[in-house]
Amino acid sequence: MSATIGGRLEWCLSRQRLWGVPIPAVVCTNCDQVIITSELIEFVARGVEKQGIEYWSEINVHELPFKFSCTKCNGTAFAKERDSLDVWFDSGISHYAVLAHNPALAFPADVYLEGIDQHRGWFQSSLLTSLVLEGKACTKSFVTHGFTVDQKGHKMSKSLGNVVSPDELIAQIGTDGLRLWASSSEYGGDAVVSKELLGNVAEVYRKIRNTCRFLLSNLYDFDIEKDAVVFDQMTVLDHYALEQLFFVNNSIRASYERMDFTGVFHQLSEYCAKELSSFYLDVVKDRLYVEKAHGHERRSAQTACWHILDTLTKLMAPILSFTAEYISDEYQKNKDQSIHLQSFNDLKEILQSMMAQIDQHAVAGTDWYPFEGRAQETAQKIDQMSFIAEREEQWELLKKIRSAILKAIEQQREVGTIKHSLEARVTVYFGLNEQQTVILNDFIKTLEQHKQTIEQFFKEFLIVSQFIVVSKESELNQSELTGLSVKVEHAYGSKCPRCWHWDVTQHPEHLCNRCQKLI
Ligand SMILES: [Zn+2]
Ligand SMILES: [Zn+2]
Incomplete structure (x- = not known):
């Protein structure tokens, strides 16, 4: 973007268009000298605020409460300026019009997101106006994306007849599938829509959904508040599952922070397919199906499964929005807010709170409590996360x-x-x-x-x-x-x-x- 700014010419703000934001100025009918004052701008702005953008075209120049005199020829006959502002100026000051006046937002913005063509357009007009108005950039970062192209890399166009509308894609792979497809392609370059790619995305979606379905179907009789096994008492394999979850959670959250959605896509897919489906869930099936319903062995596996499902659902929510909402409706008993208002999990915090319950169990003297004296040691390890390295x-x-x-x-x-x-x-x-x-x-x-x-x-x-x-x-x-x-x-x-x-x-x-x- 530095190159496009460095090479740009002066910005001509006026356009000869019949529509657009009017330039509130008057023109000397004798010599064409333009007069624009802050009082006039304020007055017209208030009029537009009350009566809409038509105000300027409807008002007669004689109705303006100002006595103008031409700075060049001392003439006193004026006409309204008919030019409008360049549309890039309108959108370019959206940081001022939107961010500054909305208490839920803040200046500068976190991100400005647009296609690569905006290096010359909106990005630049926003930067220039914010530098003039606020003395600094209007955003912390710019993110640019490519365009959707067909499998041969051709830009989609009506004349080529290769346009695939989002509606068609939704009919094939669903709205969540469409978002998953978007996350699967590097947004910095062009995004390819092809049968093969859509097939892959549909396969990944099925894998994630089936993994969650398996987890859900084994949690029907599990209440995290009442039935959870504290960390120190879980089986070694279930510890392993939570440790892996700790890594995956950190890594996917870091990908979101970097706006690396392709990274999120690949990690979600790999975690569900390799770590869960082909390993952990396959292995604990026996304990979940065969062991006593309320027994320690099964409850330990269910505790791990619940945290896996909860963490996974929150991680997928920004992409698989509907799926995540449906899943959380199922496993979050007494759910009081949408999954999209909930935060990602902090596994360290969760493990520490599981540790905190240990003392209560020790006091209650549950008959299978064989770990007395180790609670503090484990708590310390979780604090430093050293057990994972070990x-x-x-x-x-x-x-x-x-x-x-x-x-x-x-x-x-x-x-x-x-x-x-x-x-x-x-x-x-x-x-x-x-x-x-x-x-x-x-x-x-x-x-x-x-x-x-x-x-x-x-x-x-x-x-x-x-x-x-x-x-x-x-x-x-x-x-x-x-x-x-x-x-x-x-x-x-x-x-x-x-x-x-x-x-x-x-x-x-x-x-x-x-x-x-x-x-
Ligand atoms: Zn004049
Ligand atoms: Zn048997």
């Missing part, structure tokens, strides 16, 4: 282990030993290097603090029925992760009709040992 390398290693074992399971599926991962019995030997062993042992300690065993953890983490850690490598195969040996075979026993896990059981209907306890 866990990061643990999860990096755990995911490597998971991927190596999943590959071994897949091989057995291909040769027909098993059909589904739940039919697998996995035996592993950990001969990891020194550094990895330290990390794994730390993780096992964390599990123990949460009254979980490594076998329980990996059964859930891998969605398998049986998981055994052995201390000898023999009969196992080296996996793709150095130091990890694995054997995958068909699970022992029979398939539980309730949870589909395999178990060795004496039950006449083959109910697994876990389900026998749960029923």
